[in-house]
Each structure stands twice: as C-alpha cells, then as structure tokens.
Amino acid sequence: MKRIPMLVLAVYVGSLMVALAPVPSAQAQGSVTPMITLTCNDQIIKIDVAPGKTRDGSTMCSVQNPTAYDETVSIQITASPGIAVASSGTLSIGAGQTADFPIGVLAPVKAEMKDHPITVRATVTHVNGITNTQSTVQEMNMIVSIKQFAMVQIVAENSFTQLRPKVDFVFIFNVYNHGNQQDKMRFSIPEKNLLDLRDMGFQITLPAVSMEMYATETPFKAKINVRTPKNQGWTDEYYQLEFQAQSDFSCREEDCMTTETQMITIYVRGVYLPGFEIIPTLSMVALAAAVLGRRFINDEEEDDEPVNTLEC
Numbered sequence: 001m002k003r004i005p006m007l008v009l010a011v012y013v014g015s016l017m018v019a020l021a022p023v024p025s026a027q028a029q030g031s032v033t034p035m036i037t038l039t040c041n042d043q044i045i046k047i048d049v050a051p052g053k054t055r056d057g058s059t060m061c062s063v064q065n066p067t068a069y070d071e072t073v074s075i076q077i078t079a080s081p082g083i084a085v086a087s088s089g090t091l092s093i094g095a096g097q098t099a100d101f102p103i104g105v106l107a108p109v110k111a112e113m114k115d116h117p118i119t120v121r122a123t124v125t126h127v128n129g130i131t132n133t134q135s136t137v138q139e140m141n142m143i144v145s146i147k148q149f150a151m152v153q154i155v156a157e158n159s160f161t162q163l164r165p166k167v168d169f170v171f172i173f174n175v176y177n178h179g180n181q182q183d184k185m186r187f188s189i190p191e192k193n194l195l196d197l198r199d200m201g202f203q204i205t206l207p208a209v210s211m212e213m214y215a216t217e218t219p220f221k222a223k224i225n226v227r228t229p230k231n232q233g234w235t236d237e238y239y240q241l242e243f244q245a246q247s248d249f250s251c252r253e254e255d256c257m258t259t260e261t262q263m264i265t266i267y268v269r270g271v272y273l274p275g276f277e278i279i280p281t282l283s284m285v286a287l288a289a290a291v292l293g294r295r296f297i298n299d300e301e302e303d304d305e306p307v308n309t310l311e312c
Contacts, residue, residue, distance in 0.1 A: 034071055034124040036093075037064040038138035040103070045142065049111045049180065050149035057105045057144065063122050065093040072126035075101060080116035082108055083144055087120075105144050112215070113148040113181040117141060150247035150258040151178035152185065155219070162267040165232035173243045173262060174219035175211075184248035186210045187222050190261070193242045200239065201229025210248070228268050239266040 038061065045057040065071045073091045088101040103120065124136035153176040163169055177183050187209050197204060205225045213220055224243060243262050250258035 034136040038122045043142045046145045047107045064098045068095045074123045076121045079118040116144040148181045150250040152260045154262040160265045166230045171224045173222045176219045177213040186246045203227040234270045
C-alpha cells in the first residue's frame with residue numbers, strides 16, 4: 001500500500017515531461033517568426049541607349065535567411081513604363097543561408113535621358129513548407145539612370161547653287177538634334193575652307209555660332225551669308241563651302257566625337273554670256289558674223305546689177 005503514492009508521483013512527473021517536450025516544426029508553426037534581409041550591390045543602374053548600344057544593365061542582389069527554418073521567398077520587381085526587368089521569381093533559402101539573384105534591365109533605343117525608379121520586393125511565402133500567414137516583406141528602391149548621348153544631323157537646303165559675281169546669297173542648313181536630351185550645338189566653317197574662300201574674293205559671315213536645341217524632329221535653320229567675288233574673270237568657277245555642327249555635350253564627355261560636316265558647291269559664272277563656255281561662245285559669235293557678212297555681200301551684188309528697160 002505504501003508503493004501507491006510513489007506510483008502516482010511517477011505518473012505525474014512523466015505527464016509533466018510529455019507536456020514540456022518540443023513540438024514538431026509543422027505543429028509549432030504558430031510560434032515561428034520568419035525573417036529575411038534584402039541587399040543589392042548597385043542602387044543606380046546606368047544604361048547607354050544610343051543607337052548600336054546594348055541598352056541593358058544589371059545588378060546583383062542577395063536575400064539572407066537568419067532564422068532556423070527553411071524559407072521560400074518570392075521576388076517581385078516594379079518598374080516605370082517602358083523599362084523591362086527580369087529576375088528570379090522564387091528562391092528557396094535554407095536556415096542561416098543566403099541566396100543571390102541577378103536583376104536585368106532593358107531600356108528602349110534612344111530613350112529620353114531621365115531616372116526611372118524600380119522597387120525590388122522580397123516576400124516570405126513558406127516556412128518549412130508551410131504557408132506563411134505573417135507579413136514578412138523586405139523592399140529596396142533603386143534607380144535606372146538613362147545616360148545622355150549626342151547625335152547631330154545636317155541637311156543643306158542648297159547643295160548646288162549657281163550665282164553671278166558680286167551677289168549676296170543666304171545658304172540654309174537644317175541642323176537636327178537626334179540625341180536624347182537638350183544639347184548646345186556649335187556652328188562653324190572649318191578655318192582652312194574659310195580662309196581659302198576669302199582669298200578667292202568671297203565675303204562670308206555666320207550669324208549664329210551656337211544654339212541650345214531640344215531633342216525633337218524640328219531642325220534649327222543655321223544660316224551662312226555669302227557674297228560672291230567681285231571680279232570673277234572670263235571663266236566659270238566651282239567653289240566648295242563646308243558647314244560644321246558640333247555637340248557641346250560630346251565635347252565635355254567624349255572629346256568632341258559628335259561632329260558633322262556638310263559640304264555644298266557654289267558655281268560662279270564668268271562675265272561672258274551666261275551658261276556657255278568661252279570657246280563655244282566665240283565660235284558662235286564668229287559663225288554669226290560670217291553669216292551676216294555673207295548676206296551683206298549678197299545684198300551689195302544685187303544692188304550693182306543693171307536694170308533692164310524696154311523702149312517703146
């Protein structure tokens with residue numbers, strides 16, 4: 001009879017030990033606290049969108065799982081319209097482990113120079129294979145920076161012009177800014193070309209030497225005022241005039257690599273009859289003189305012939 005209390009005591013202690021025993025992870029889900037840490041190498045992704053460039057960029061991100069549980073993490077990226085992004089959709093990360101994943105970005109060709117925000121969002125969806133009922137989210141904001149590039153086009157309105165000596169004419173060049181941002185364009189005539197034309201008697205002025213231009217399809221009409229030589233001589237002459245447009249941005253960033261030149265031809269006529277070469281002209285004059293002289297001789301011969309009269 002004395003052993004009964006000892007048996008009851010043993011059963012009571014055993015029940016306490018069972019109650020205090022660890023619960024399997026699947027059953028203890030309610031007490032699990034998921035946690036992650038999100039980091040990225042570059043928070044600014046620079047992209048060159050000039051024609052011929054790849055227009056892409058990337059960065060590497062990491063998700064760390066500091067808990068004692070296996071976690072499944074969903075990756076979502078939100079970007080501005082027109083910016084395409086690609087990345088891993090889901091990561092499985094073991095307890096105390098870290099998973100790396102790349103983010104790729106693609107921008108349209110000739111996209112406007114500006115900054116586009118993107119957001120990387122990492123969410124714990126499962127813990128030890130069980131759906132996570134808590135809100136476990138990490139976010140990181142980054143910038144996709146579209147780099148500026150320069151591109152210039154020149155279209156001459158008068159590529160070949162025929163002029164007389166000592167006349168004034170305005171040559172117009174349509175200058176386009178085909179870059180992706182406002183740019184200052186510098187206008188000039190190459191020094192050697194300018195000196196050669198002045199030595200030949202031309203008077204040349206360039207009213208505008210620069211202009212701030214937006215990146216649009218509307219050109220700026222750059223003008224060159226030209227007066228042809230006063231004394232041209234007897235022969236026709238052909239002259240070359242060069243117009244140059246240069247991007248100020250390219251001079252600051254690319255050692256003036258974006259420079260375009262347009263060449264036109266100026267045909268100045270001699271002082272003789274317009275539109276004829278000197279030798280054909282003299283030949284025509286001589287031929288005309290010969291014809292007129294022959295007619296004059298014939299007229300004189302007719303005047304010298306006797307007049308026949310009839311006697312009644």
